[in-house]
Amino acid sequence: MKKITLVKSMVFALSLSLFSPMISAKADAVQVPKIYAKSAVVVDMDTMEVILDLNSEDKMYPASTTKLMTAILLAENKSKEDVLTYTKSAKKQPAYSLNASVKPIDVGSTMTSNDVMKALLLYSANDSAYIIADNVATDSDIFIEMMNEKAKEFGMKSTNFVTANGLHDENHYSTALDIAILGKKSYDNSWVRETLSIKKDSIELPNKDKFLVENRNKFLGQKGNIGGKTGYTSEAGKCFVSIYERDGRRLVSVVLKSIFDSEDLAIFNDTEKIIDASYSAKKTTLISKGDIIETLPIQYKSFGIFGPSKTIDVPLTLKEDIEYYENPINTQSIKKDINTVGLNPWKLNKNLSAAKLTLKEPLVSKKYALYPKVSTSDLIKANLLLYIGTLISIIIITVLVLFFKSKLKRNTNKKIYF
Known part of the structure; x- marks a missing residue:
């Protein structure tokens, strides 16, 4: 099956501040002791x-x-x-x-x-x-x-x-x-x-x-x-x-x-x-396991490579906690990029990575696998009425074709006997 066209392009890159309601702190920020240095x-x-x-x-x-x-x-x-x-x-x-x-x-x-x-x-x-x-x-x-x-x-x-x-x-x-x-x-x-x-x-x-x-x-x-x-x-x-x-x-x-x-x-x-x-510093949980990092609208064809174009919202989540040291420079500069290169809606599996998350700290970048909270079966369910309607239409058309074909054959046979 050919790869499905995504919204705008195959790469859905986001550069957003991570400081949103999804952050759940589990440790105190790293405190600077009293020193003379500026x-x-x-x-x-x-x-x-x-x-x-x-x-x-x-x-x-x-x-x-x-x-x-x-x-x-x-x-x-x-x-x-x-x-x-x-x-x-x-x-x-x-x-x-x-x-x-x-x-x-x-x-x-x-x-x-x-x-x-x-x-x-x-x-x-x-x-x-x-x-x-x-x-x-x-x-x-x-x-x-x-x-x-x-x-x-x-x-x-x-x-x-x-x-x-x-x-x-x-x-x-x-x-x-x-x-x-x-x-x-x-x-x-x-x-x-x-x-x-x-x-x-x-x-x-x-x-x-x-x-x-x-x-x-x-x-x-x-x-x-x-x-x-x-x-x-x-x-x-x-x-x-x-x-x-x-x-x-x-x-x-x-x-x-x-x-x-x-x-x-x-x-x-x-x-x-x-x-x-x-x-002695402890890390803070920046994003918890199971939290939705981003919900991406992904475009697909209802019949794989043809049919009406539709969009499904794909929530992306983690299977591990992400931790970091909470301090001013990290808080101000940490960024995330989400890369969905090659994401195929018809191959979505909750246990298989569908995208990559890159967290950029001041001196280092870390990569994490993102997993979809929907699967291919969800696409099928979302299009079930369309599939049933299409199947009924195919059956009706097939029956009509067979009916007219049979009728034509009978008419042909009558002409031969006269």
Whole structure:
């Protein structure tokens, strides 16, 4: 049997807000604990679900969390043993650099990539970012372009890089949500992940002196903290992106524009609070099993491929609960698409999927099978009078044809005998 034409087209795609009477909450929304940070987010690294949200799409300054992107590009373009040359643009970088804060370094001298990576991520040396930029690209401007291209590739939709180290610029910005993506991508890179997990190590400077670098992540190794990158400028405030793993479950957290307290612990305490809250967070039932997602009017021919065109309303439902983390960003942005490609009214079966539901959250899409609450037998019932009437008409016509055929035959036989 040929496929039946659907209303308007074979694809019935809907993009609608899910917040309607069919939602039945069974858990509280995920609450953000009291923190100093102005923006924060926690994302499940395996599912990319946003668990906790505090202004995570607000434009913020990322400070030295920027260096994670610089580290990724170094890891993708160089090996640990490669030799990098100290450049003029590196020499120009201000305090918190190897040249300005440790020992003067001559332009043209060299360091290994691995030592530069540790200087970048552990000591957060501002000049190390430009050693990388000038050695990976032909100059730092091209490297910045590479950073922005990589950001787009990662799906960082609200980020614009202007510097390789995150020093303040009005046009150098990101969001907590984008930095969470960057944190996840950083952890996916083995070299970057390995470096972020180091508590302290020594690097060899160009003059062969050894310099001890310590990780600025003060909570590394505590309560599941397995890596992270700090950042600070007066405009950005204290920033921190961190990876946690507890009972095999990995979360990435970001806090931006926190305070710089006397012990420099506020940013880490902020992080621990939102991480604890996220590990204990429960999902809310967004749509319950058996709820009607949508009722679609589907057009069909009453006799399969011919006959009068009719329309049947097909309620589509789920055979499972759909759950999500209730928080501001999910509540505002979650959308649904229903795809009915290939739906054939004459093959409807309550136990067979008739359509696909796609739920789009900020960082992930999930697919679910939708089942019709009507079957082919319902179409037959709806057209029963038509079928009976058609059958009676066929019988009457057949009887009349046979009658006239018989009469004609008798008349013919009479003529022969005369």
